[in-house]
Amino acid sequence: MKDRSTTRARLRLALAPLLATCAAAATMVAMAPSASAGTTLGASAAEKGRYFGAAIAAGRMSDSQYMNILNAEFNSVTAENEMKWASTEPQQNVFSYGSADRIVNHALSRGMSVRGHTLLWHAQQPGWAQGMSGSALRNAAINHVTKVATYYRGKIHSWDVVNEAFADGGSGGRRDSNLQRTGNDWIEAAFRAARAADPGAKLCYNDYNTDGINAKSTGIYNMVRDFKSRGVPIDCVGFQSHLGTTFPGDYQANLQRFADLGVDVQITELDVMKGSNQANVFASVTRACLAVSRCTGITVWGIRDSDSWRGSDDALLWDRSGNKKQAYHSTLEALNAGGGTPPPTTTPPPPTTTPPPSGGGCTASVTLNSWSGGFVANVKVTAGSAAINGWTVRVALPGGTAVTGTWSAQASGASGTVNFRNVDYNGQVGAGASTEFGFQGTGVGPSAAPTCTVG
Numbered sequence: 001m002k003d004r005s006t007t008r009a010r011l012r013l014a015l016a017p018l019l020a021t022c023a024a025a026a027t028m029v030a031m032a033p034s035a036s037a038g039t040t041l042g043a044s045a046a047e048k049g050r051y052f053g054a055a056i057a058a059g060r061m062s063d064s065q066y067m068n069i070l071n072a073e074f075n076s077v078t079a080e081n082e083m084k085w086a087s088t089e090p091q092q093n094v095f096s097y098g099s100a101d102r103i104v105n106h107a108l109s110r111g112m113s114v115r116g117h118t119l120l121w122h123a124q125q126p127g128w129a130q131g132m133s134g135s136a137l138r139n140a141a142i143n144h145v146t147k148v149a150t151y152y153r154g155k156i157h158s159w160d161v162v163n164e165a166f167a168d169g170g171s172g173g174r175r176d177s178n179l180q181r182t183g184n185d186w187i188e189a190a191f192r193a194a195r196a197a198d199p200g201a202k203l204c205y206n207d208y209n210t211d212g213i214n215a216k217s218t219g220i221y222n223m224v225r226d227f228k229s230r231g232v233p234i235d236c237v238g239f240q241s242h243l244g245t246t247f248p249g250d251y252q253a254n255l256q257r258f259a260d261l262g263v264d265v266q267i268t269e270l271d272v273m274k275g276s277n278q279a280n281v282f283a284s285v286t287r288a289c290l291a292v293s294r295c296t297g298i299t300v301w302g303i304r305d306s307d308s309w310r311g312s313d314d315a316l317l318w319d320r321s322g323n324k325k326q327a328y329h330s331t332l333e334a335l336n337a338g339g340g341t342p343p344p345t346t347t348p349p350p351p352t353t354t355p356p357p358s359g360g361g362c363t364a365s366v367t368l369n370s371w372s373g374g375f376v377a378n379v380k381v382t383a384g385s386a387a388i389n390g391w392t393v394r395v396a397l398p399g400g401t402a403v404t405g406t407w408s409a410q411a412s413g414a415s416g417t418v419n420f421r422n423v424d425y426n427g428q429v430g431a432g433a434s435t436e437f438g439f440q441g442t443g444v445g446p447s448a449a450p451t452c453t454v455g
Contacts, residue, residue, distance in 0.1 A: 041317075041328075042075030042112075044335035048290060051076035051113055051157075051297035052335070055269065058082050058099040060307065061106070065322045069303050076157070077107040078115040078268070078299050085119075086126045088148050092140060095147060104155055113157035115268070115299060118206065119145045120190050121163040122177035130178065138182040142193045149197035158202040158236055158266065161194045162187050166207055172219030187223070188232050195233040199375075199440045200404070206238030206268055212248035213257070224261050229426055231378065231436030236296070238268035241285060242310075245275045252288035259294035262423055269301040271308060271315035272327065279330035282317070286331050290338035361386075362429070362452040364393045368445040375445035378438045379409075379420070381452055383429040388454045390427045393420045393437075395450045401443030409437035 038044050045052035053076025060066050070077070081087055082099040089095050107114050120141055132140060149159060165187055167175040174180050187205070194203050205224065210217035220237065227234045237258050248254075255265045267289055272281045289295035304322055305314040314320075317328040361384040366377050381391050395418050397403070402415045409420040418439075426435040 038336050039332075040073045041332060041335065042073055044332060045297065046075055048335070048338060050289070050295070051299075053077055053113070053115065053297060053299040054303050055080045055117075055299060055301045056103060056303070057307070058102045061102065066303060066307070069318060069322065071110060074112065076113045076115060076297060076299060077103060078117050079103045080117075080301075081124070083116055083118070083148070084121065084124045085129065085144060086124045089144055090126050092126075092128050093143070093147075095151070097151060104152065108155060114155060115266075116149075116152060116156040116159040116201070117268075118160035118163040119148060119194065120161065120179060120186075122165070122175060122179055125178075133178060134182060137178060138186065138189070141179060141182070141186070142189055145190050145193040146197045149194050149201070153198040154200060156198060156201045158204050158238075159194055159198070160206040160238055160268070161190050161203050163206045164208065165205075166210075166216050166219050168209055168216060170215045172215040172222075174219075188227065191227070191233050202235040202264065203233055204236040204238045204264075204266065204268075205234060206240065208240040208242055208269070210239055211241050211243065211254065212250045213254050217254055221258060221261070224258065224263060228261055228263070228423075229435070231438060233438065234263060236264035236266055238266045240269035240301075241267050241271075242269060242301070242315075243272045243281055243285070245273050245277050245281070247277075247281045247284040251285070252291055255288060255292045255295055259292050264294045264296045265289075265292060266296055267298040270298055271301050271310055271313070273310075274314040278315075279326040282327045283330040283334040286334035287338060290335070362388055362391050362454055364450040364452040366395070366446060366450055375441055375443075377440070377445055378436060379450060380434050380436050381422075381429065382434040383431055385431055387428070387430045387433075390455050391422050391429070391452055392455070393450050393452050394418070395420065395446050396448045397441070397446055398444045401441055401445070403439050403441045406437070406439040409439070411439065 038047060041052040052074060054070060054074045055078040056070060057080045079100055082103055088097060088100060104114050129137065129140060145161070149156075165175055165177070165180065167173055174184070179186050191203055194201070205220065207216070207220060210220060224234060224237060239255070258265050267285060270282070270285060272278050286298065289298055300316060302308045302316050304318040304320060305316050306320040308315050317325055317331060319325055363382050363384070364379055366379045368375050368377055379393060379395075381393060393409075397415055397418060403411055403418055404414075406420065410423060412419040412421070420437060420439070426437070429435050
């Protein structure tokens with residue numbers, strides 16, 4: 001469960017009146033208990049190219065009712081506490097993965113994806129880290145990210161690399177913590193270390209009280225925009241969505257503005273306070289996710305009401321006896337009715353063949369982080385003696401190599417010669433200045449120098 005000592009304050013804030021109530025409750029449809037497509041949360045989400053997951057605890061895995069629901073209904077799993085710093089590194093540089101492995105191995109054996117939660121957080125740190133500061137803490141934190149992400153390399157769909165680093169209130173600024181006091185670049189350093197350790201995982205920032213457009217979510221938005229503009233490897237943003245009895249009227253718009261930055265969005269810890277509107281709020285969150293093409297999945301924080309960290313709020317989809325609640329049926333109905341499609345693969349316009357203007361032009365260089373069977377490429381685009389407005393970089397890939405992910409650019413194709421075109425925030429580059437983008441792939445990274453054209 002969530003750490004109660006660090007979350008009481010957040011719950012009071014999360015249950016404050018939100019901006020608007022949702023529409024009238026959807027008509028209830030009782031679904032048959034078959035595991036065929038469309039009759040479980042996970043199967044219906046998968047039809048839309050998404051996941052529907054649950055946070056679970058290793059200590060409850062001997063509960064047959066709990067596990068039967070998990071196995072039948074969900075296609076993604078998050079460990080409640082077992083992958084946090086205090087659990088995985090109880091003594092400095094001495095790692096303990098037993099409970100986390102139990103969850104990860106079960107999920108993978110059932111074909112479920114795994115969200116890694118969380119690499120760095122100001123709470124639930126081991127005692128030895130709490131007593132550190134400055135460069136010693138920074139080095140220990142980056143070592144922790146590197147070691148844990150390397151250990152689980154290839155097994156994690158998405159990592160919450162950093163959790164809850166922004167303050168509540170109207171400032172939109174960072175939370176004061178021992179990690180923040182190591183330097184304002186600590187989040188960037190964590191993401192870069194995570195990319196190097198597990199290039200195949202999606203790297204997320206995760207926080208609460210960010211469900212609508214407010215000072216806190218805008219502070220995070222500005223950080224993500226900055227990261228994307230500078231090539232810092234961030235792939236997704238998690239919205240915890242510990243909701244009260246109303247649904248924020250700008251919830252979908254908030255998800256969409258983050259998606260428009262070029263990152264995926266995920267609902268990571270969904271639960272909703274009991275009441276006559278509970279089913280409607282769950283359904284509204286589901287519909288909002290389906291309406292945003294880059295919303296890749298939803299995770300509820302627990303399975304039965306008796307498993308919830310929110311105690312008497314009865315905030316989940318199954319009651320304390322393991323029976324499906326109205327909220328379950330409204331969520332499944334919203335999934336089945338949704339017209340959402342998988343996150344798109346965008347094909348940009350073909351690159352211009354017009355010669356660059358006199359004195360203009362651009363060059364590109366690539367650096368590789370390679371391992372057996374894969375690589376990450378970081379590409380620097382540099383303008384010539386005149387500013388440029390739009391660029392395309394052409395990269396020749398060796399035979400058998402395929403691009404599996406791209407950030408801060410749009411890729412045309414995945415093998416052979418691939419064109420990477422700027423996105424809206426990094427197309428304008430001043431004279432002599434540079435911007436960066438990156439991609440990851442399977443096989444062998446490119447050896448030939450990339451070419452750059454303007455336009």
